Amino acid sequence: MAFPGLSEIVTTTLRNRTGVLADNMSRNNALLMRLNQRGRIKTFSGGRTIGQELNYANNQTYQWYSGYQVLNIAPSQTMTTAEFPIRQSAVAVSISGLEELQNSGEEAIIDLLESRIENAEDTFMNGLSQGIYGDGTVTGSVGGLQFIVADSPGSGTVGGIDRATWTFWQNQSYSSLTDGGAAATPANIQQYMNTLYLKLVRGTDRPDLIVADNNYYNHYWTSLQAIQRVASEDGNGRFGSLKGFKSLVYSGDTDVVLDGGFQGYSTDPLPYETAAGTSAVGGVPANHMYFLNTKYIHWRPHSKRNMVPLDPDRFSVNQDAMVKLIGWAGNMTSSNCFLQGVLKA
Numbered sequence: 430m431a432f433p434g435l436s437e438i439v440t441t442t443l444r445n446r447t448g449v450l451a452d453n454m455s456r457n458n459a460l461l462m463r464l465n466q467r468g469r470i471k472t473f474s475g476g477r478t479i480g481q482e483l484n485y486a487n488n489q490t491y492q493w494y495s496g497y498q499v500l501n502i503a504p505s506q507t508m509t510t511a512e513f514p515i516r517q518s519a520v521a522v523s524i525s526g527l528e529e530l531q532n533s534g535e536e537a538i539i540d541l542l543e544s545r546i547e548n549a550e551d552t553f554m555n556g557l558s559q560g561i562y563g564d565g566t567v568t569g570s571v572g573g574l575q576f577i578v579a580d581s582p583g584s585g586t587v588g589g590i591d592r593a594t595w596t597f598w599q600n601q602s603y604s605s606l607t608d609g610g611a612a613a614t615p616a617n618i619q620q621y622m623n624t625l626y627l628k629l630v631r632g633t634d635r636p637d638l639i640v641a642d643n644n645y646y647n648h649y650w651t652s653l654q655a656i657q658r659v660a661s662e663d664g665n666g667r668f669g670s671l672k673g674f675k676s677l678v679y680s681g682d683t684d685v686v687l688d689g690g691f692q693g694y695s696t697d698p699l700p701y702e703t704a705a706g707t708s709a710v711g712g713v714p715a716n717h718m719y720f721l722n723t724k725y726i727h728w729r730p731h732s733k734r735n736m737v738p739l740d741p742d743r744f745s746v747n748q749d750a751m752v753k754l755i756g757w758a759g760n761m762t763s764s765n766c767f768l769q770g771v772l773k774a
Contacts, residue, residue, distance in 0.1 A: 457554045459674045459686040460561060460574075463638045463723050472732035473759070478512040479729050481588060481762040511588025513760045515731070516571045518556060519739070520549045526749030549755060553736065561761060562688070562713055571760045574640075574719050577726070578769045588762065601628045601720075601770035612774065613644075613716065615651035622649070622718070625770045626680065629720055634768055636720040639679060640688040642713040645772065649685060649718075650677060688713050716774035725765035734758035 464470050473479055490501040522545050532541045557571075564575035572587070579585060582592055582599040590598045603625040605613040613621060622639075629636050641649065675687040713719065730736075736757050743752040763769065 458558045458561060459640055459671050459676075459688045460638065460721070460723070460726075461728055462671050462674075463684075463721075464726060464728050467723050469723060469726060470728045470730070472730050472735060474732050478514055479760050479762060481511045481513060481727065481729075481764050483509060483511055483764040509590075511590055511762065511764070513572065513588050513729070513762045515758055516560075516569055516760050517734070517756065517758045518553075518560075518569075519754045519756045520553050520556070521752050521754050522546055522549050523750055523752040553755060553757070557757065558712070573761060574721075574771075575714065577761065577763045577766060578719055578721070578771050580771060580773050582766070587766065592766075598766050600766045601625060603628075603770065603772050605716075605772065605774055613648055613772075615648045618645065618648040619652055621772055622679065622720075625720055625772050626683075629722065629768050629770050631768060634722060634724070636683055636722050636768075636770070638721045638723055639683060639685040639718055640713050640721065641685060641718040642715050643687065644716050645718045646675075646677075646685070646687040649679075653677065685718075718772040720770040720772065722765070722768040725763055725768060727762045727764065728759070729762055730757060730759035 461470065490503060492501055494500060522542070524541065524545075528541060559573075560567075560571040561573045562575065563570055563573040564579075565572035576585075577587060578600045579587075579592075580602055582602050584593050586592065587598060592599050603609070603621060605611065605617070605621050609617065609621050609624075611617060626636060671684055671686055677685040679685045734756050736755060739754040739756045743754065
């Protein structure tokens with residue numbers, strides 16, 4: 430059995446590093462970075478589910494009147510709560526008794542742990558990022574953009590609300606082939622984007638972030654190069670630039686971000702958002718652009734399970750080894766799906 434002092438070293442090292450892991454996660458994902466900028470990353474402290482309040486109807490008592498005319502004071506049902514399940518994820522950092530002996534001395538053990546913790550952190554961020562763009566069909570996964578901003582929004586249940594029954598809960602979906610009449614190209618991508626964008630404007634409410642896969646980002650980028658339109662160094666988004674991400678500008682104040690790259694372009698060998706034995710696509714799925722009003726999208730981690738080391742330490746009863754888990758719990762929620770849209774093939 431690994432010596433007892435190792436437990437303290439592992440726990441201390443993990444706590445020192447996981448203190449900033451959640452913050453690093455928000456910087457590793459374009460959507461989370463924008464949600465953080467808008468104050469839409471909010472923890473919750475408990476409960477059977479994650480409740481997300483939303484307005485779904487106007488107050489029915491509004492009226493014009495004259496003099497002593499009787500006013501309508503009937504109660505109006507204007508608000509409800511969408512309920513999202515609490516999802517959990519974890520990654521393990523382990524060290525064996527032999528590795529402990531081979532790396533004797535506190536500094537040597539910490540060096541070994543640092544490399545494994547760095548790998549665990551990267552793995553954690555990649556796994557959650559895939560969940561953010563996933564469809565929630567993987568058992569235990571969060572409901573990502575493919576779930577909340579669905580290709581086929583007329584069916585399915587999101588947050589306990591049946592979309593087939595409640596049309597206010599359906600997002601907008603525009604197909605380049607079915608609605609536009611032809612596959613997306615640099616020649617028509619802006620026309621398709623404009624059409625979808627106009628469906629998502631309500632007064633001052635409008636999309637502030639567009640995340641795209643490699644193909645659609647490249648179409649938009651190519652369409653701009655003829656007029657040499659590029660993003661400024663300091664960013665033109667209403668809420669500041671998304672530093673570190675490849676981005677352009679649409680309609681003067683909306684960031685168009687490439688959230689695909691390697692994982693968005695090719696088959697991803699990492700298994701987080703896929704059934705066993707198959708491959709998954711990380712990042713934004715191929716030939717997709719998500720038009721997001723991040724005022725109504727929320728990342729809701731639990732206050733006591735936001736990428737933190739889990740207690741107690743796990744010692745195997747029949748192995749000379751110790752395992753420490755880093756855990757997360759929560760979900761991604763929405764308070765308005767109608768103002769979210771997807772441009773697809």
